[in-house]
Amino acid sequence: MSTATQDSAVSSGKITRTFIYLVLLMSALFYLLPFFVMLVNSLKPLAEITGGNMMALPQTWTIEPWLKAWSTAQIGVEATGLKPYFLNSILMVVPAVVISTGIGALNGYVLTKWRFRGDTLLFGLLLFSCFIPFQIVLIPMATILGKIGLAGSIPGLVLVHVVYGVGFTTLYYRNYYAAFPTELVHAAMIDGAGFFRIFWRIMLPVSGPITVVSVIWQFTNVWNDFLFGASFGGQTQPMTVALNNLVQSSTGVKEYNVHFAGAILAALPTLLVYIVAGRYFVRGLMAGSVKG
Amino acid sequence: MGFLDISNVTKSYGNVEVLHHVDIAVQEGEFLVLVGPSGCGKSTLLNMIAGLEDITDGDISIKGRVMNGVHPSKRNIAMVFQSYALYPNMTVGQNMTFGLEMHGVEKSKRDKALADVAKLLQIEPLLDRKPGQLSGGQRQRVAMGRALVREPDVFLFDEPLSNLDAKLRVDMRTEIKKLHEKLKTTIVYVTHDQIEAMTLSTRIAVMNGGYVQQLGTPKEIYDTPTNLFVATFMGSPAMNILPTKVAMIDGQPHAEIIDGSGQAVSLPFSQTNMADWVGKEILLGIRPEALTDPEGADRKSTNIATLQNTVDVIEPAGADTFVTTTLGGVNVIARMRADTEIATGQKFDFAVNMDKAVVFDPITKNRIKP
Numbered sequence: 001m002s003t004a005t006q007d008s009a010v011s012s013g014k015i016t017r018t019f020i021y022l023v024l025l026m027s028a029l030f031y032l033l034p035f036f037v038m039l040v041n042s043l044k045p046l047a048e049i050t051g052g053n054m055m056a057l058p059q060t061w062t063i064e065p066w067l068k069a070w071s072t073a074q075i076g077v078e079a080t081g082l083k084p085y086f087l088n089s090i091l092m093v094v095p096a097v098v099i100s101t102g103i104g105a106l107n108g109y110v111l112t113k114w115r116f117r118g119d120t121l122l123f124g125l126l127l128f129s130c131f132i133p134f135q136i137v138l139i140p141m142a143t144i145l146g147k148i149g150l151a152g153s154i155p156g157l158v159l160v161h162v163v164y165g166v167g168f169t170t171l172y173y174r175n176y177y178a179a180f181p182t183e184l185v186h187a188a189m190i191d192g193a194g195f196f197r198i199f200w201r202i203m204l205p206v207s208g209p210i211t212v213v214s215v216i217w218q219f220t221n222v223w224n225d226f227l228f229g230a231s232f233g234g235q236t237q238p239m240t241v242a243l244n245n246l247v248q249s250s251t252g253v254k255e256y257n258v259h260f261a262g263a264i265l266a267a268l269p270t271l272l273v274y275i276v277a278g279r280y281f282v283r284g285l286m287a288g289s290v291k292g
Numbered sequence: 293m294g295f296l297d298i299s300n301v302t303k304s305y306g307n308v309e310v311l312h313h314v315d316i317a318v319q320e321g322e323f324l325v326l327v328g329p330s331g332c333g334k335s336t337l338l339n340m341i342a343g344l345e346d347i348t349d350g351d352i353s354i355k356g357r358v359m360n361g362v363h364p365s366k367r368n369i370a371m372v373f374q375s376y377a378l379y380p381n382m383t384v385g386q387n388m389t390f391g392l393e394m395h396g397v398e399k400s401k402r403d404k405a406l407a408d409v410a411k412l413l414q415i416e417p418l419l420d421r422k423p424g425q426l427s428g429g430q431r432q433r434v435a436m437g438r439a440l441v442r443e444p445d446v447f448l449f450d451e452p453l454s455n456l457d458a459k460l461r462v463d464m465r466t467e468i469k470k471l472h473e474k475l476k477t478t479i480v481y482v483t484h485d486q487i488e489a490m491t492l493s494t495r496i497a498v499m500n501g502g503y504v505q506q507l508g509t510p511k512e513i514y515d516t517p518t519n520l521f522v523a524t525f526m527g528s529p530a531m532n533i534l535p536t537k538v539a540m541i542d543g544q545p546h547a548e549i550i551d552g553s554g555q556a557v558s559l560p561f562s563q564t565n566m567a568d569w570v571g572k573e574i575l576l577g578i579r580p581e582a583l584t585d586p587e588g589a590d591r592k593s594t595n596i597a598t599l600q601n602t603v604d605v606i607e608p609a610g611a612d613t614f615v616t617t618t619l620g621g622v623n624v625i626a627r628m629r630a631d632t633e634i635a636t637g638q639k640f641d642f643a644v645n646m647d648k649a650v651v652f653d654p655i656t657k658n659r660i661k662p
Contacts, residue, residue: 186344187377187438192365192394201390205381 042066042260049256065257069265073258075245082262085242089223089269091154092238096161097218103162104169104214105207109199111170112177113185123174129167134227145232152234160232161222169214176210177203212280220270239266295320295478296341296446301350303336303502311336311502313350318446318495321476327489328499329525334482335450337499341480342371342448354445365394370439371448374455376431378423378438385410385419388438395442405441412471413437429460436471449481453488465491486526490514498522516650520575520657523650529580529627534620535654536576538569545569547576547649552602552618559597562647563662574660575652580614580627582645588629589643597644603636617642 041049042065044058071081111123150156188198229238243266247259294317303311311333318324326334339345341352343364352359359367378387389402410416413433439447453461469492483489489496490510498505506518517523523531536547545566546558589596605616615626634640651660
């Protein structure tokens, strides 16, 4: 009797398992398909796309669309390709990520280890910034950027993204440091380390996982942002805005292969960040949230 | 005036006073243990000495220098934490010299101090490891080493052994005592374990409810507790407390107790001032080792009374046999020799060492002093 039940349990387990894997496989295909289409068509001559099947592999392989998208495609009125805008994006993303992560770490440190009257209220207000829609702040932000002379510049964009990012980074670091034993801070105080020394020598060296989370989060958000880039970018527009200009241009032939190549170029940095640091991301996200 | 003076120290959180006018003067080289149940204020007091908590009222001074408001690092103290608080990103060696580095001690002197302490604690092979790679006992040693390299005026220990398993705890206890005897340093040690308090200290401060209940040598605390709390908190198994009436028999005051069968038995007091209490209720405190089998009774005692009572429970503990019986309507534990021949339900002769008995006022809960 008992063996019979076990048999049926095993076989039903097999069916469930097959079903689960099937669903997973289909989900994976579903998400990979658009990428496949983009990649395949970015490596074809334009004639093959207009005259043939979107799903088919290229008959003549070419990297011409990639080169064109990168350096000679018409963006707006100039034929510069995406290259200068890619540089703009890098110049915006790197300082924005570094500064917002740094401030977030410092905030988290103060809010957990140097508590003061009203610290929870302050944290609540910081969290509030995570929930304010971008559109609401466009006009006040434009006014402020104009007044401090940063309108239409990369430092202006960096400022906007830092202000928007600090809420999230503070949340991450505060939750992470809440689980960090306060006795260690006390020990360091007795050892004679001051406020910044404790932060630099004791807290930061063990903040790896949460720093990865913060960096990935900030990098993807800042890189992918379109609204702020289009509104405040001026002459120094980021990659996302340039890609839009490339794809939406209404004159001439629609060069789909160039568009596909450009879109992949625009997505590449975030993809790379995920591939390099992705597994730490999940780990860090859990560490921060569960013990908070 | 002591080496470490805690005078009239009070701590409040808002309107709640958690420590009330604590006065302790610690002499140089003394090993003071603060002991008490959770929430008695012992850790708060230690943190105030360390400077991790503000002093609401009163003064704490070390070597005559008032420490109120002085930063922890400028008090020349070192602290060993319950969780050891080793910096996880640094090696053992870096952990131990971090304090010296922060105080601007030059590298050659740091290395010398590290080598000396590592040798003393026998942790030389561990110096390049990270704390995560150490066992509990090794971490404990490193935590002590980190305190030792500083050569501070006062060492503060915050329940340092409570994270270790039972056997290691006993080993480390001996180790700490050895270290103290060798180095003759001034130590303030917080624990809730009364055996640690008894074995390690030169003096104990028993705390409860934010008050120091009694301050004295381990022997004073054990033999002459000032009140019922100290009497029952210190010692394991705890002191037996019997509700008793004082009666005058043959011109001598006796403690009259109702035994297990409802009969009154009377035990003559050794204490001489009990005549004032004749006819009144008192609480008689008898430690388990003062209630034993007749052969095991203390030969030096001048006043051994015997009483016959029924044995309820027998607990052989290896070195001793603990016997539970009913006296004065409460369970009473007697400590007997391991090979005492005794059976449950048997009528057995218990020997009571009345020299060691202590008497408490049932209303004030304070000891009636001889």
